[in-house]
Amino acid sequence: MTTALPIVDTDTHIIDPPDIWVDRMSRATWGDEIPHVAWSDQHGREMWFVGGEPLFAAWASAMRGGVPGMDAGPGRQEEVHPSCYDATARVEGMDANGIAVEVLYPNLGLTGDVVPGRSRDLALEIIRVRNDWQLEWISVAPERFIPLACVPYWDVDAAVAEIERCAEAGHAGVIMTAAPELHGQPVFGHPHWDPMWSAIQAADLPVSFHIATGDPMANFPPERVEVEGAATSMARGSCLTFTDNAKYMINLMFSGVLPKYPGLKFITVESGISWIPFALEAADYMFTKAKGWQENPEFEMLPSEYFRRQVWANYWFEKIEDHHIERIGADRILFETDFPHPCCLVGDEIDRTIGHTLDGQPQEVRERILWRNAAELFNRTDLLEAAAQQ
DSSP, X not given: OOOOSOOEEEEEEOOOOTHHHHTTSOHHHHGGGSOEEEEETTTTEEEEEETTXXXXXXXXXXXXXXXXXXXXXXXXXXXXXXXXXXXXHHHHHHHHHTOSEXXXXXXXXXXXXOOTTSOHHHHHHHHHHHHHHHHHHGGGSGGGEEEOEEOOTTOHHHHHHHHHHHHHHTOOOEEOOSOGGGGTOOOTTSGGGHHHHHHHHHHTOOEEEETTSSOGGGGSOHHHXXXXXXXXXXXXXXXXXXXXXXXXXXXXXXXXXHHHOTTOOEEEESSOSTTHHHHHHHHHHHHHHHTGGGTOTTOOSOHHXXXXXXXXXXXSSSOOOHHHHHHHOGGGEEEOOOTTSTTOOOTHHHHHHHHXXXXXXXXXXXXXXXXXXXXHHTTOHHHHHHHHHO
8 A cells, every 4th residue: 555644444334244143132032033144045145034034135235255346245155255244354454455443334224223023122132232242343453443333213212322321332423314204203303302412412422324324225126227237226326325315414404403412423424525515505505595594593604514513424436626625624524445345445446546536635634534534533532642643
């Protein structure tokens, strides 16, 4: 690697290994409802099952060997590169790729309220177990990872309890849906959410809105896959999923949450940044035309000013231009690889992409984007102290 700066990769995924829940959930309590991986003749691959129902392909978002690809992904675990699910192998891969620290996201919809036809108690236990397991997983090299906790957003009291528990345990942020209204919950500006926002603000944990937390399958209808082909449909649907986050961030700007909770910090993850300048300009123009402060007097600034104060965003393949820095702020942009998903950067691509996308940016901007912003956002004082000593 030729980049002289450390890299904090702010969007990576653990492809959940099969033993997470079967080794940690009570068989006497949950029986076959415990999520487990088994071969499915129907699908011709290993699948995640709850009860007798196959829900997700177990390895669809993993690298086959050491190469990501826009295909159906490996069918069996033995085809998967170990760095996708094994912490020791992951650290070795990070060293080879020049990554100092990774922010970790889950890979399964099982960590949301999507266990069809099952109790909320089961969904909550699935989340609690995975949050604990993630801290076990990083124990091989805790200084190399930033663990995030999933939140049971469908139950505010349970969410508050889990936020407080995970903050105490060592998680550095929380993950939840950016579109609760698509999951039968109130919109974010509703007072329903106040206890949760208060708990997150008190714990000083950033809230991550990763793509595909709304209704991602709406972007992959079978009729389009049949016409376009699987890989092309994956590419098209992924682009739509990126733009979904733009819609959710506009909802957040107008929700009143940002002025009401000035200490909250949000991250729009894996959705890029080039849409942000237009979204900010449009939000300010339309809010001013509507005189939105008359109905919402808590707005003492424009929507874009709240966004720039409290929202961060990461990128991985876009060319960073001066207007991005001017409109978003050099202190609000993060770098990611999306490892090990099909569109991720890996190996020499990382160095080449950083060289291309940050070409022409001054050293202090490169430093901010590649590691310092993330270190400050996630309160990684060890990174900041190490840099100060150099």
